[in-house]
Amino acid sequence: MDIAHYMQTVGHNARHASRAMARADSNAKNSALRAIAAAIRRDADGLVAANQRDLNAARAAGLEAALLDRLTLTPKGVAAMAEGVEQVASLPDPVGEISDLKFRPSGIQVGRMRVPLGVIGIIYEARPNVTADAAALCLKSGNASILRGGSEALHCNQAIAALVHEGLACAGLPADAVQVIGTTDRAAVGHLITMRDNVDVIVPRGGKGLIARLLAESRVPMIQHLDGNCHVYLDDTADPDKASRIVENAKTQRYGTCNTAESLLVARAVAANLLPPIAAMLSGKGVEMRGCPETLSIIAQARPASEEDYAMEFLAPVISIKIVDGINEAIEHINRYGSHHTDAIVTENHAAAMRFLREVDSASVMINASTRFADGFEYGLGAEIGISTDKIHARGPVGLEGLTSQKWVVFGNGEVRA
């Protein structure tokens, strides 16, 4: 079967299965999820063995260490995978909720019903845990999913797919509700992102390069997450303790996450007071500082920042620092150089806090809290399929609700329009 025909079949089957998933009740979906988790636990050895095959091939092909690391599935990883699927089972079902139902002068009652999106395509790197995770979230939200993981994880992904299908069958749900693409042909992605009739949304998970490429070629709406160039702005009324605690956590808790702060802005009035202890802390942790000329005059260890540094997601122990006039320049700088992901202000001034909240055009905007909180679990979503830096549909962490939309429902009793 050629790849175009194969993908058309996958899409067609997904659309068909999505109808059954949309009407599946919570019990069926939760039973399937629990059966999948049980099967994953039961077949832990098989999954680890399948992963070994992938790892051997990847090593032979000279895959780099960081990618091998993400590809690796340990027995502990398998247990976490099963637990994650069970956690999704325990979340409330978003589907079917009717809200805002009100009578209109015509006599009809108008409201909104939360419904699945339909068919969701997930494109991700060679990380087997994402396969179970994404399948579980799409299943619980009543969607059919088409999963296309990095080809290096093919054996393990196929093994997970078999267990997912076993769980779906236990609950009487169609196997095509979760389809894991069984070919490493790269053309599959090109078809997936252009099958408008049978794919309702694409969720890309992976590096900036991957997402930019998909974005340029996709004909299907995408819940994208490009990059996280997050800022912490220390306002002129910032509490010094909160400032240093938040900068430390936002920058140094983890260097490789998208909600890590990459840039520090400081109001001129307090820079000379606030920056030295923060610089000492950062320096002590081995964080390279790249600052504006004024910053250099306060922090001896800092190097000069280039224009590009302010737009950079370092994903490393590096931070850009800029001294600004105050909140106006801070907001302007963030909206210009930021990536609309997550930005925080440290301030004791209510008006400044509220202006920052309203005017910073980012998916998450925070007052006196670490940017590291931008996360589905921390926000109470239970789990996330990704973090959107798009502005329509869902912004920020996307949980089950972000995989649904609301349609209008009208209850009448024979009313007609005048």
Added chain:
Amino acid sequence: MDIAHYMQTVGHNARHASRAMARADSNAKNSALRAIAAAIRRDADGLVAANQRDLNAARAAGLEAALLDRLTLTPKGVAAMAEGVEQVASLPDPVGEISDLKFRPSGIQVGRMRVPLGVIGIIYEARPNVTADAAALCLKSGNASILRGGSEALHCNQAIAALVHEGLACAGLPADAVQVIGTTDRAAVGHLITMRDNVDVIVPRGGKGLIARLLAESRVPMIQHLDGNCHVYLDDTADPDKASRIVENAKTQRYGTCNTAESLLVARAVAANLLPPIAAMLSGKGVEMRGCPETLSIIAQARPASEEDYAMEFLAPVISIKIVDGINEAIEHINRYGSHHTDAIVTENHAAAMRFLREVDSASVMINASTRFADGFEYGLGAEIGISTDKIHARGPVGLEGLTSQKWVVFGNGEVRA
């Protein structure tokens, strides 16, 4: 200035103005809207004269009658335009609303704030009333807008733009908050739909051909409205009076609107009873009926329906009719042939009503009410920028809320992530 450079400048200025619009308070936005309405009333003669220039040129160019009709702006049309803008002023401001604010175990409070989308591009045919209408909705929702109307309406659109700018200036809002493209160069559209950096969403208003073309070429998310192939399904427990009233209203109240019913499905058990009086009514109004073989055996006047007829948006006194087994086949037929716009069931059976509501995958799903109710005013949105048949972001009638999104806001007191 070449067109690429011109459009880049327009986009850049719109982005800049969108920052001021996002922080504008309700009073400023409402003052601007009222000033625009007053200016439109004051300059009614000038608008009609500008429209005359457009009409003369359009007639000379041999524009067809239906398009000339939509292009025409009468004194009464000007009054309605001013009234429409005032109505938007009187709607509640959706921007800034914070909802679902709750404490998390970490100590932070997490909620969502409703914010403008940013810059909205509207592409529409030569209908001057849309210019005022779209400008008002985007302004009230705190967005900057770039309006590209059909070139035949250029003079009138420019005259309206001048009055909009006068109103913005009165309220101290930036003129670039509403930009009406001042060139008839078709390349402007190509730039508008690909300027991802400076345009957040495109709302196309117009024929199916226009929208399909934009959809194929757009690199910016689109709130699209392709077509309205709406169904009325008469279930086997349908009340005959409601059935005939709803079919009459849904099909014959207006033939050219997107929420008009184009297809009638009837449960086999009641077809012989329900169809004859409905056929007599439709026939009396000159509606051509195209039916399945079973329909033909009941309705003598009907002609055979082709497969294409079931997928057709006739926008004319024509209806397709199909006799189905019952609700299963009805739902399947609608999801297959429909356009996900608006579909209604007529039934006295609760379970059937709820299944239809849940399983029909359309932006509006109705029980015992006419499809003609699918409309921003009827739903209580006050006004609509369009009706979306997309599944992400906003479905169905899109009012002020659909021109906004929700970002996450976090209130902390120095919390950091553990």
